[in-house]
Amino acid sequence: MQPITKVSITDKVVEAIKEYIITGNYSSGDKLPSENGLSQQLQVGRSTIREALRILQAMGYVDIQHGRGAFVAQPHDITASIAKNWFSVNNYKIADIMEVRLAVEQMMAKLCATNMTDNELASLMEIHENFVEAIHTGQINQIIMYDEYFHAGIAKGSHNPLFMTINAQISDALRSYRAHSYSIPENRVHAVKPHQDIIQALIKHDPMEASKAMEAHILVALEDMSMLAQE
Numbered sequence: 611m612q613p614i615t616k617v618s619i620t621d622k623v624v625e626a627i628k629e630y631i632i633t634g635n636y637s638s639g640d641k642l643p644s645e646n647g648l649s650q651q652l653q654v655g656r657s658t659i660r661e662a663l664r665i666l667q668a669m670g671y672v673d674i675q676h677g678r679g680a681f682v683a684q685p686h687d688i689t690a691s692i693a694k695n696w697f698s699v700n701n702y703k704i705a706d707i708m709e710v711r712l713a714v715e716q717m718m719a720k721l722c723a724t725n726m727t728d729n730e731l732a733s734l735m736e737i738h739e740n741f742v743e744a745i746h747t748g749q750i751n752q753i754i755m756y757d758e759y760f761h762a763g764i765a766k767g768s769h770n771p772l773f774m775t776i777n778a779q780i781s782d783a784l785r786s787y788r789a790h791s792y793s794i795p796e797n798r799v800h801a802v803k804p805h806q807d808i809i810q811a812l813i814k815h816d817p818m819e820a821s822k823a824m825e826a827h828i829l830v831a832l833e834d835m836s837m838l839a840q841e
Contacts, residue, residue, distance in 0.1 A: 631671055639681060667785070689793070705832070753788075753798060764812075808820060
């Protein structure tokens, strides 16, 4: 593998490891180098390696076994049929997480509308632009990352450390959900306007509008999930 030198570090690491798996340098069942080993090979921090491996696990390329390390899964892209089957099996478990998300993220958005700084808002808008660009180019790993970054930005803008911690836990729990949901092209598009509505409410510093926009966003996601589970 070649050292990673560009700015979008996590995305580059995801692509580097994914390419190494696809081209046959690793076979299904092979153990990947340790986080420290990958960190040295790619010349990035261990936290970046850890985040990239979690995304690759959500995409079905890596199986992370706690205490043993990361192993190569059977390489495959998540097709529409695979995504629909995944939702039919995992619908109830994800629905429980989404119920918590519905309550927590509405409050996060409400606080964010009041507490977010101009710099934080500008950063959130840039994340959304990158999210939209990733949708246009069909880069699933980038879509997953920027969607996570968007909601993490709102948690940060709430200026409540507990919400930041809870949001990180929710993101970990929903990473496979995001990978499978965004493998359906129309689901990607369904997230764009809700994100824009949330941003507009934050620009106006309107707590109630921000809360309602977040509620609408998550309800759309629940509707998409329900439809996939029924097909």
